[in-house]
Amino acid sequence: xxxxxxxxILSAAAALARDIGPGNLSLDAVASRAGVSKGGLLYxxxxxxxxxxxxxxxxxxxxxxxxxxxxxxHGGGSNSLVAAYLDLFVAEQALPPPTGVLxxxxxxxxxxxxxSRFKRRLLDRLKANAKDENRALAVFLALEGMxxxxxxxxxxxxxxxxxxxxxxxAMLTADPG
Amino acid sequence: xxxxxxxxILSAAAALARDIGPGNLSLDAVASRAGVSKGGLLYxxxxxxxxxxxxxxxxxxxxxxxxxxxxxxHGGGSNSLVAAYLDLFVAEQALPPPTGVLxxxxxxxxxxxxxSRFKRRLLDRLKANAKDENRALAVFLALEGMxxxxxxxxxxxxxxxxxxxxxxxAMLTADPG
DNA sequence: GTTACTGTACCGTCCGGACGGTATTGTCAA
DNA sequence: TTGACAATACCGTCCGGACGGTACAGTAAC
Numbered sequence: 001x002x003x004x005x006x007x008x009i010l011s012a013a014a015a016l017a018r019d020i021g022p023g024n025l026s027l028d029a030v031a032s033r034a035g036v037s038k039g040g041l042l043y044x045x046x047x048x049x050x051x052x053x054x055x056x057x058x059x060x061x062x063x064x065x066x067x068x069x070x071x072x073x074h075g076g077g078s079n080s081l082v083a084a085y086l087d088l089f090v091a092e093q094a095l096p097p098p099t100g101v102l103x104x105x106x107x108x109x110x111x112x113x114x115x116s117r118f119k120r121r122l123l124d125r126l127k128a129n130a131k132d133e134n135r136a137l138a139v140f141l142a143l144e145g146m147x148x149x150x151x152x153x154x155x156x157x158x159x160x161x162x163x164x165x166x167x168x169x170a171m172l173t174a175d176p177g
Numbered sequence: 178x179x180x181x182x183x184x185x186i187l188s189a190a191a192a193l194a195r196d197i198g199p200g201n202l203s204l205d206a207v208a209s210r211a212g213v214s215k216g217g218l219l220y221x222x223x224x225x226x227x228x229x230x231x232x233x234x235x236x237x238x239x240x241x242x243x244x245x246x247x248x249x250x251h252g253g254g255s256n257s258l259v260a261a262y263l264d265l266f267v268a269e270q271a272l273p274p275p276t277g278v279l280x281x282x283x284x285x286x287x288x289x290x291x292x293s294r295f296k297r298r299l300l301d302r303l304k305a306n307a308k309d310e311n312r313a314l315a316v317f318l319a320l321e322g323m324x325x326x327x328x329x330x331x332x333x334x335x336x337x338x339x340x341x342x343x344x345x346x347a348m349l350t351a352d353p354g
Numbered sequence: 355g356t357t358a359c360t361g362t363a364c365c366g367t368c369c370g371g372a373c374g375g376t377a378t379t380g381t382c383a384a
Numbered sequence: 385t386t387g388a389c390a391a392t393a394c395c396g397t398c399c400g401g402a403c404g405g406t407a408c409a410g411t412a413a414c
Contacts, residue, residue, distance in 0.1 A: 023200030040361095102283075120333040142319045164311055168311045
């Protein structure tokens, strides 16, 4: 897992967004945090917009890779993707929330178009893989809700609640009642 | 329903955030959009932070008022709050998303603390009012998910899906199976 | 000699916020 | 009913600083 300057800049930007608020990200601050000069930063990302775009894309591709891996572990049969999605959500909790995405949103909401496309594709896959489309949809939305709570730094759930709802959702996908 | 300058400024700010991105809100732009001088704006809101705070508070109090009204319409019995919450969500769809909240988040995530408190209280009320705590929690989260999709301008659901999931959630709260 | 930077020096713009001033309205005692 | 005062609701201007972005000269490794 070698980390080039590009990756260092990206994670510095994400960490900075977390620290100073998603809308207050500046190129100077990112450069200094990444241990690179502003010239060097602009060498890799010719504009702030491009940097934020890369932040979004990186998040999406990491998410996608992790999901595919988890799905393989679940065998690929019916409901395996929903189960993998639940797994991934749990694993996510240990990671910092993707504040870079928020920074992109703050700057220009259109930067989230790839996110939108990604989620639509994911939802289609979930529905295709699930036994019950409505339940898959409900699970998708509930996880989306928990994710957004975390992303907004307004996570209000107790660990017990989180566990309970996860259990309930797992039951929803598995149980044919 | 008279609208003072204060209210005009608040809605101008929200509309602007929608147009130019939540992180690009400037006092000058808000003032000009609201048809007030910058001095006048600063008279009502002594700082940008205060303006954003007011935006958040206004959203919360409007939401709370609407919810209480809907609950009264549902009689106040068991599950009436969950039903009211579902109703309110449907009504919300006709309104523009609360972009002002995003603007606040972009500037300073701590401005969302009241949102956090509000949601926690709401969830407690929902759980207390519902027959099944887990189901109430799932409904709360699913709606939270749909709301966040809309807020991010990444709403990917078809009207049919929205309808289906709302029906499913209504069934979840009512049916004791 | 190309790639991957560093460092510095700028430019034009915009922003938040402070400030001094002003018109209008209300209050209340003399 | 008038004069004194105060609160409300603004206006217009100014400033220090930060920001995004450009330009360019240099350097060190491969």
